[in-house]
Amino acid sequence: MVPTVLSVPFPRRPLDASDPVRHWYENELGWATVPGLPGQPAVELLTGLRFDVLDVPAQAGYAALRHLRPGSPVAVRADRMRLLVAAGSADELPGLLEWLEWGTLALDLEAVGAGGRVEAPLPPGPDRAQNSSQGAAVWLRPPEPGCEVEPSLPTMSALGGGVGGAPDLVRLVDTMATECHRIRLRRSCGQPLAFS
Known part of the structure; x- marks a missing residue:
């Protein structure tokens, strides 16, 4: 009989109850947060919820x-x-890229879905420009406290447009895949050919 090996996750840093970033996400927006891993941003957002x-x-x-x-x-x-x-x-992305005939190309396009987490951008404020120059994530278009974000998000729809007026995920992904491919082509054109 082979013994079962259990992996123990790294300990999480406790969330500081007075953390204004955590407070903004959890109390103003109602979004789930977790503490970042050691060496990572202090607060991360849970995706897929x-x-x-x-x-x-x-x-x-x-x-x-x-x-x-x-x-x-x-x-x-x-x-x-x-x-x-x-x-x-995120679950739809691989099939969608395949359907749009982008599935065979290596695109710099990733999706983070259920069970994932991303760095929580700093809430909008006067010090935002300074923080972006220091490498921290910032909101280009911040969420609005008190407004439901879900109806405005791009989604799949059998009708060719987003549900309830939301943007169409197919058009968004196709545009981003096209642009990712253009970036890839520009980079490769700057490289000498392997046979030259």
């Missing part, structure tokens, strides 16, 4: 913004953009 996240190069994300409602939350960190999409969208 109220939203999933599409993580793309910022350049591709900016091209996709036209497919989002003004109230759709979008965060940036360095050269990456995180777009909030309807919960469950």
Whole structure:
């Protein structure tokens, strides 16, 4: 009989009850947070509960913004953009990319869904520009306290448009995949060919 080996997770840092970032997410927005792992941001957002996240190069994300409602939350960190999409969208992404005929290409497009976590961008405020220059994630389009975020998030729909006027996830993903591919082509064109 082979003994079962149990892995023990790293201990979590306790959340400080006076932490304004945690307070804003949990009390103002009603979003679930967890403490970051050692060496990570102090607060992280749980994905898959109220939203999933599409993580793309910022350049591709900016091209996709036209497919989002003004109230759709979008965060940036360095050269990456995180777009909030309807919960469950991360599970749909591989099949959607395959259906759009992007499935065979290596795209710099990732989805974080159920069981995942992402860095909590700093809440909007006067010191936001300073924090973004220091590498912290910030909201490009922050969520509005007191407003339900879910109706504004891109979602799948059999009708070709988002449910209840929400943006269509298919158009958003197709635009981002196209832009990710363009970025990849530009980078590869700058490299000498292997046979030259």
